[in-house]
Amino acid sequence: MEQYTASNGVIIHEQDGHVSLRSKEGGVRVLVVGSDSFGTALKEYVNHVREEAICQRADEVQAKRDHELGRWRWLDSPYVVYAEDANTVTVVHEGAPDMHRIRRGESYLSDELEQFFRAGAAYFDAHPEPKPWHAAKPGEVWAIRIANTDREAAYRLVRFNDQAFFESTVEPTVQVSVNHTALASARRIWPEDAS
Template sequence: MNEFPASNGLKVVLTNAGQTAYTAVDGESESTSYLGFAEFLAFREYFRAEEDERLGRWRWPENPDYVVYPSALYKHPADSDEVNVVNTSNGASHRVKRADSPRLFGYFSEAGSAYFDARPEPKPWATAEPGEIWDLTVDGVENRYAAILSHGKNGPYVRMFPTDNVAATTVGTQATAITAGQRIWPEES
């Protein structure tokens, strides 16, 4: 397609010089603007990403023909460990689970694995509430911590304070230094 009439009256024309011309027709007069090919491609990617975001899907950067739809868009109740991967070039799709091998369904599984890699499973301590008690492994050392509401420049947040070792490090619930943890109190029901 070398020419496209947009619904707003603009006509998009691809030229031989590697530029894209936008021709605006207003009654009898016509004006043309040009955009270089690199800029045209950047805008194409931008608008595609904008559409992907609007539709709630994720596009695999290694092969943009594959888009991933989180299960929350098509399944109730939502299962965050399952996605639907669609090859937009031919419409074929597969449901992929986080636990699946990255090669089970070829590119479909690779795209699904890339999606899950970009969204690691939430760690249980990441949603700790003030007043809870946790056993956490921080920098390879296990200690007991209390979740306390703190206030920082970006507002309130939960911070973990050691309860039985005052020399232990205080950490935020999102700290990468935490490698394992289990809530002790209140007990899970």
């Protein structure tokens, strides 16, 4: 029986030709069964870890490049999405010279366009339509209605640690994030609109 502890804390254990990995948390995973030697199994493990690290690094580089180019990638597919505005995107198939413009809420007209529309819909799901209160400024007072209620209440916008919250004008300990899904509607009541 041989045992080796890797620098990441994983224990590589060999007994009777079976090599297993044991994580710091105690999980066990069989890596190699019937390997010629512990050294061979260790090399296989190192190669496996190296390949995973290379793939992870490639994904990180791809994500950074996508962000720089203003594009969004749909899953592990060849479809990338470029936002034109909050309600319109262009979906590009990277492997073919094909692209389609998709508008929020639009459905596909033919089976051949289904994947383009699914990519566009996935983008819109990940990037909900901006609500008027997302542009609220500190100090403004908004009448807010919470989902499943009929009553509005006055809240003042405050910022704390780069986060925007609506704070109750009646009870300042009650706060709601401007991005909370429970916000059904809101309208600015102060300062009044000059128009």
